Amino acid sequence: MTTKLGFHLLRIGHCSHPECVTQRGGRLGSVPFPALAGLLLHPHFGPMLFDTGYDDAFFAATQPFPERLYRLVTPVSLTSSETLHVQLARHGIALQDIRHVFLSHLHADHIAGIGELPNARFFAMRDEVDAMRRASRIGGLRRGYLRTLLPESFDARLTCADDCGRVTLPPAMHPFRYGFDLLGDASVIGIPLPGHTPGQLGILFQTSGDQTVFLVADACWSLEAVRQDKPPSWIAARLFSDKRAYLATFAGLRVLLGRNDGLTIVPSHCELTWRRLSRELR
Numbered sequence: 001m002t003t004k005l006g007f008h009l010l011r012i013g014h015c016s017h018p019e020c021v022t023q024r025g026g027r028l029g030s031v032p033f034p035a036l037a038g039l040l041l042h043p044h045f046g047p048m049l050f051d052t053g054y055d056d057a058f059f060a061a062t063q064p065f066p067e068r069l070y071r072l073v074t075p076v077s078l079t080s081s082e083t084l085h086v087q088l089a090r091h092g093i094a095l096q097d098i099r100h101v102f103l104s105h106l107h108a109d110h111i112a113g114i115g116e117l118p119n120a121r122f123f124a125m126r127d128e129v130d131a132m133r134r135a136s137r138i139g140g141l142r143r144g145y146l147r148t149l150l151p152e153s154f155d156a157r158l159t160c161a162d163d164c165g166r167v168t169l170p171p172a173m174h175p176f177r178y179g180f181d182l183l184g185d186a187s188v189i190g191i192p193l194p195g196h197t198p199g200q201l202g203i204l205f206q207t208s209g210d211q212t213v214f215l216v217a218d219a220c221w222s223l224e225a226v227r228q229d230k231p232p233s234w235i236a237a238r239l240f241s242d243k244r245a246y247l248a249t250f251a252g253l254r255v256l257l258g259r260n261d262g263l264t265i266v267p268s269h270c271e272l273t274w275r276r277l278s279r280e281l282r
């Protein structure tokens with residue numbers, strides 16, 4: 001990976017869950033789960049996003065029943081200063097400047113803002129898009145998909161990550177062994193992280209600050225849980241598309257963390273990672 005990217009982490013709203021749902025042995029009380037998105041600054045392709053977090057579109061999509069159950073089960077907060085367009089504006093970026101969006105998966109808390117990005121190409125795994133397409137309104141809702149969040153032009157603007165050039169990952173990334181060269185210049189490598197959904201995708205890139213960053217979305221909900229080998233409880237695990245694959249992915253992250261060789265792993269909902277990195281990346 002030769003092209004280095006500017007990197008900022010954005011917190012675009014949060015939801016609340018009892019900790020014991022997302023971590024075996026966790027507390028009963030409600031804890032905040034930030035919805036993190038990555039802002040990547042590419043010297044040639046310009047500003048790019050990894051996921052979008054929440055958006056007003058989420059509240060519109062969950063206004064009717066049965067979709068309203070989604071926000072009743074996981075109450076969501078999004079202040080005006082946290083919205084995507086306000087945060088991008090702080091970096092001098094307009095919504096229409098975004099031309100590449102890497103979608104880890106199609107759960108509503110990761111894609112709610114894509115309708116606001118008129119010029120973006122979307123990258124996602126084929127299995128993920130197919131799973132959302134196949135799901136019924138109720139079945140999709142039970143899996144965390146809100147189809148009304150997809151713009152009408154989604155299919156025309158989609159690149160399946162699996163169609164990008166396949167690359168072999170270096171030993172430092174094992175047991176993750178392969179990925180996809182999403183932009184064709186080896187600057188952003190998409191890495192399959194199966195189990196949470198049928199086609200979850202993480203991305204690996206090098207920052208201009210010489211950090212190697214691995215954005216892992218919902219492959220785990222906190223790094224502490226990975227360190228302590230505490231995968232989510234059976235309640236959350238029931239929502240996963242493939243529990244065995246999820247546990248294999250989770251175990252892979254544990255190997256990477258244990259190697260402790262400077263790789264920065266960023267889950268999408270880890271409050272401690274957010275606190276640490278938002279200070280470092282400021």
Ligand SMILES: [Zn+2]
Nearest residue numbers: 105107196218
């Ligand atoms: Zn998810």
